[in-house]
Amino acid sequence: MLDTFHVAVRQSGPDICEVTVTGELDVATAPDLRAALHQAVTTCRRITVDLSSLRFCD
Structure with missing residues (x-):
């Protein structure tokens, strides 16, 4: 099966995180x-979530 979902958390500055989501988001990938997001909010005060590469959301 082709991996169609990826999420990455990157610290882009002091107390700033970027969460990037690509692929397909559904009930199976929501826990990831x-x-x-939990990792980001416990690490950083400011969070940006980039959904621009999300192809599907259900």
Whole structure:
């Protein structure tokens, strides 16, 4: 099966994180996004979520 979802958390400055989501977001991949967002909010005060490469969201 082709991996169609990817989420990455990158610290782009002091207390600033970027969460980038690519591929297809659905009930099967939502826990991965939830974990990444939890990591971001516990690490950084300011968070940007980039959904520009999200092809599908359900």
